Amino acid sequence: MKIISVVGTKDTGKTTLVVKIVKELVNRGFKVGTIKHMHKSFDVEGRDTWKHKEAGAELVIGSADETFFLINQKLDIENLLTRSECLLNLDFMVIEGLKYSNYAKISVSSFEDEFTISKVNAKEIDDKGLKELVDLIEKRSYGILPYMDCKDCGYDSCKDMAIAAAKGETIEQVCVMKKMKELELKVDGKPIPMNPFVQTFVQNTTLGMISSLRGDALKDFESKKIELIINGGNIEKTY
Structure with a gap:
């Protein structure tokens, strides 16, 4: 499973671009998941599920035409990615937000770091630009980092290998742990x-x-x- 994060400041089109990327990846035959990084709880106070959680339930499940799970704990990104990969066998995970992670990023604002593979105007990107962007995502994004720092890939750390992959200087297949x-x-x-x-x-x-x-x-x-x-x-x- 490859991971790409869409980052930027508020109202710069992160959700708009995530939707376009997901649709293009799905059109190419990939199984895609998404993670929305939020700074607040998405379980609204006063709702039935919120009352269940406040009563002390460790796990709350909402079941209707869709099913959702509320776990009364915060999971880090590595835990979320690992569980998603095991449960759904996805090809791509598209994250909205989480700009300080060590995964390949698309920036829709002025933010840029060593993992940024492209900066785009999310509100004005056309079909040609989108296809080129997803081509880049396919080439330069990579999966869950093992953080073993074994150096067998030729880099001093997993982070260094990831930076090189984001720059297009290597591919994640050089990672011995992924083999x-x-x-x-x-x-x-x-x-x-x-x-x-x-x-x-x-x-x-x-x-x-x-x-x-x-x-x-x-x-x-x-x-x-x-x-x-x-x-x-x-x-x-x-x-």
């Missing part, structure tokens, strides 16, 4: 980076133990998704 997605470790839903040696060790050890077990569910287990959950007190570890 090894067969095994992931999460603690409380947050991904924990593991270098290639540790990944190989854990994977081979786990598969070796499973191969000694018996049962219909384990037939051809090498080609299936395997989950090992270790519960210890209030700690949950997922491999």
Whole structure:
């Protein structure tokens, strides 16, 4: 899943451009998700769901023609991106706002940093300009950063690699960690980076133990998704 953020000051057309980008990506056959970065709660005071949350509910679910979930905690962007990728298997995530993240950005105002791949006038961009912009997004955006800083990609840190990708100087496929997605470790839903040696060790050890077990569910287990959950007190570890 590649990530692009549309940033800018208030009333500069962020939402307008997000809608156009999403439509163009969908027209190209991609599965797209969006995140709206907000500075206030979007659960309006006095609504039924707000009352449920105020009563102490940790999870509030609204179910009608659409379904939404309210979790009584703030999740950081990495947690949101990881959960979105796992749940929906998206090709692109378009973020409105969050200008200080380390992901590729489109600026619709004067803001610019080392991750900015283009600055556009969101209210005046035409179809040709939009297609060229989405071409650039396809080429220079990249996925969730592992923050392992293993240097195997040739850069001193994951951030440096991301900056180079945003500038068009490299592609995220140089990241060794992204080549090894067969095994992931999460603690409380947050991904924990593991270098290639540790990944190989854990994977081979786990598969070796499973191969000694018996049962219909384990037939051809090498080609299936395997989950090992270790519960210890209030700690949950997922491999």
